[in-house]
Amino acid sequence: MPRSTVARIDLDALKHNFRLAQAKAGDARAMAVVKADGYGHGIAAVAKALADDAGKFAVACLEEALALRAAGIRQPVAMLQGVHSQRDLAVCRQRGFEPVLHNGVQLEWLAGDSAPSFWLKVNTGMNRLGFRPDDLPAVMAKLEASGCGHHVLGFVTHFACADDPASAMTHDQTAVFERATAPWPDLMRSVGNSAAHFLPDQPLYDWSRPGIMLYGASPMIAATGPELGLKPVMTLEAPLIATRVVGPGESIGYGATWVADTETRMGMVAIGYGDGYPRHAGTGTPAAVRGTRISLLGRVSMDMLAVNLTGAPEAQEGDMVELWGGTVSVDEVAACAGTIGYELLTGVTARVPRAHE
Missing domain, CATH: 2.40.37.10 (Lyase, Ornithine Decarboxylase; Chain A, domain 1)
Known part of the structure; x- marks a missing residue:
């Protein structure tokens, strides 16, 4: 008989947390971030539980996106780390995945109408991935010239200090993002990690990206999950x-x-x-x-x-x-x-x- 050590996953609590994220997102829509095997909770079970509420899912990489399709998930899937080889782009187009592209090499892999729909990552100060704001006009011009411009869904950035309400960096990053993306008002924008949902007056634009809050843990440095109204999953x-x-x-x-x-x-x-x-x-x-x-x-x-x-x-x-x-x-x-x-x-x-x- 096996030992009884177990991780019990409360799917009703998960749904509660997603609905709280959606409520806090206001006019934005919340895409459910289920990377890292649903933050350790089981990607298939988590995604199936959220399938009636989430209009889009987000993962880090291709293998996670494929796991969602294997589980029967049909919604679009954003791939936050983009693609790691040119052949991945064909898979993205075939399977309805939306890679977040963040460097010139990935743009070189694109090929006109065979390209998938994709997002562009803007580096507003975190300095992990993304195009510098001043480079965005040249990037967009290159995409238009190559016939890939109409595949761009919109722009993404990521906050470095949204977990700290006292930090001015989130405000500064938001301002940089606004200026950088203003020439393309018809394209979508996404900035909101879990922590951003708890910052007063923080714009979340078209799509927010709640992750850790879905699982009941706190994204903020000064509060626990239950103190934020989240239920442990x-x-x-x-x-x-x-x-x-x-x-x-x-x-x-x-x-x-x-x-x-x-x-x-x-x-x-x-x-x-x-x-x-x-x-x-x-x-x-x-x-x-x-x-x-x-x-x-x-x-x-x-x-x-x-x-x-x-x-x-x-x-x-x-x-x-x-x-x-x-x-x-x-x-x-x-x-x-x-x-x-x-x-x-x-x-x-x-x-x-x-x-x-």
Whole structure:
């Protein structure tokens, strides 16, 4: 019989979060970002759950777009990283994929009427991908001359600091984007990552791109998902497989990093960094059992971790421990591990089955 460690996926919570994103997008339409296997939630199940609400999906790369078609998704799919070879363009045209092109080499691969519909990435200051704003007129002229101009759907950019409401960079990037794209008012525009949905008065234009918020984790540095009205989609659970009492002076786990100063009842939970739980989450990281918050003790091992059961005296072997979910936010665990909820959700390994509910 397999162990009962599981990631439970609440598809109703997912739908709630998408509808919240759409409401916050105002006049813009929200495309559902399902890259990285639906942020670790299962790309096929996530996309099918959102198929009645989302008019467009977004992924990073071609293999993810193909996974959506294999799952029966028929909506257009934006490919945010563009294409990696010329032959990918033919696949995009055949399958209804919309690559986001971001450099001159990709433009050279285009060929007149055989080109797919595509977006152009504008580098407004993040300096990862995209054409510089001053180069956009020459880019558009080249596309018109090659017969590909009518395939351009619109322009995309990405914000570097939208998670920080105190930063002026999002305002500055928006202004750069507005000026750069103004000569083509009939083309669509897309700027809004999850964080941008929570910035007052931030224009989202034609299409927003909610990602992490769909899965209930916070895109903002100063708030958790629940504080933003988001519902947790993944509940990561594992069984309590042993309990014991340790006395003063006894330690737990590798490195003996936690030592009891009083008699302490503790338990071992069947999950570890081999399952994607963060090794850097140490003593004090919250968890829950029977709805009661508890905390980790010592170092996380590959297959197990220890918890303090002092505050949950009724907990016993066989009980399921929530590592994150409705009682303990994934954002709280991420903060304790020195990372972000994105990494935790996408890092849950294939050893942990997903149960879509």
